Amino acid sequence: DAGVTQSPTHLIKTRGQHVTLRCSPISGHKSVSWYQQVLGQGPQFIFQYYEKEERGRGNFPDRFSARQFPNYSSELNVNALLLGDSALYLCASSVGTGTNQPQHFGDGTRLSIL
């Protein structure tokens, strides 16, 4: 079975632009979470979606938004890009939102802002 897939793998943008990152969860998984990993740090939680509804949001500005589609795939959107948005963006999926359900991660999208 395919794992969590993310696209694109790499992306280069300039300040002020907008970006959309995509994630397809493991088949049968209904929950998707997004994390930002800045170089040298652990991942930081951005969003969790379940059944197309936002279930949780981390401490990120409103420039960050996301949505989940009926097939449970998800998009992360970032507007008005800043240099500090350069990071690895990770998507994780789980069967549901229960705390005893482990999250499985994709390989991420490396976003570079020039």
Added chain:
Amino acid sequence: AQSVTQPDIHITVSEGASLELRCNYSYGATPYLFWYVQSPGQGLQLLLKYFSGDTLVQGIKGFEAEFKRSQSSFNLRKPSVHWSDAAEYFCAVRGGSNYKLTFGKGTLLTVNP
């Protein structure tokens, strides 16, 4: 608020030697604890998890971890390290009805031949 501390930023061991990576967490009730491994340019792979029950949990690739409530610790161990274990290791906590994972800053493992 929940938090995780990984005191060691970088550890170097020789191949075949034993390994222990430290993790301390902060959470008011019984936490759910995880160890993930990340190879360069890759995502995170789940090594093992603790939810309840036996405090010594076994994971993939020969890793194990022990939950010690009195010390708020969840240290990762492996009796004999292989060169392929070189990677970055992250400890994470998830508590109660909280949906998010909170990660430590990671420990980079270097394995010498």
